[in-house]
Amino acid sequence: MSEAEDAAARRAFLARVVAELIAVRRARLLSMLVLAMAMLVTGLGAAVQAQGDHIDAVLLFSAFGLIMIGIVCALGAIVAWTRLNRDPLDSVAEARPARARAPRTRNAGMAVALGFVVLGIVFAALLWSQTPILAGAVVIACALLACLGPIWAGELSAADDRLAVILDSEDELAARFSTFTPLWLYEAMNPAADGNGPSEAE
Numbered sequence: 001m002s003e004a005e006d007a008a009a010r011r012a013f014l015a016r017v018v019a020e021l022i023a024v025r026r027a028r029l030l031s032m033l034v035l036a037m038a039m040l041v042t043g044l045g046a047a048v049q050a051q052g053d054h055i056d057a058v059l060l061f062s063a064f065g066l067i068m069i070g071i072v073c074a075l076g077a078i079v080a081w082t083r084l085n086r087d088p089l090d091s092v093a094e095a096r097p098a099r100a101r102a103p104r105t106r107n108a109g110m111a112v113a114l115g116f117v118v119l120g121i122v123f124a125a126l127l128w129s130q131t132p133i134l135a136g137a138v139v140i141a142c143a144l145l146a147c148l149g150p151i152w153a154g155e156l157s158a159a160d161d162r163l164a165v166i167l168d169s170e171d172e173l174a175a176r177f178s179t180f181t182p183l184w185l186y187e188a189m190n191p192a193a194d195g196n197g198p199s200e201a202e
Contacts, residue, residue: 036077046062100152110153
């Protein structure tokens with residue numbers, strides 16, 4: 001491989017890493033919002049269900065726990081929002097970000113969504129006779145959680161196109177990216193002992 005081809009390969013590899021970092025940030029923010037809504041809906045449903053002729057203390061305590069989890073997820077969404085606009089090149093300067101373990105295709109995302117839908121139907125069937133309000137809240141929560149698969153699949157599959165748009169619209173970032181070469185990039189592109197290049201599974 002010539003020097004020019006080697007440089008082009010490094011630039012393409014770096015582009016994939018930066019694109020995935022941006023996609024993960026966006027998906028993480030949306031995921032935290034979805035989780036917060038799902039936990040709050042379930043918690044409120046449990047709290048309403050606990051109110052009756054006799055207050056169900058266990059169900060009420062469960063509602064409190066779910067609502068607290070929802071609040072923590074909402075705080076996580078705020079943290080994710082603050083990181084959304086951080087310079088991606090600064091974030092990858094020291095070390096290569098870990099590869100996201102999430103669905104990357106539409107089919108994989110739909111499989112995750114289908115799993116949550118089935119889970120919601122099962123729980124609704126089990127809860128409906130005794131706690132119909134809670135069963136409805138669980139169905140809504142599972143419907144929200146079903147969005148997680150498509151969110152991650154959509155963000156990761158569109159990562160390269162989104163990075164291209166960002167570089168086209170931000171001249172300063174594009175100029176920095178054209179000459180940006182972190183130290184770990186040489187190690188990642190260095191062929192392994194068996195002669196293979198960088199693994200996509202890393």
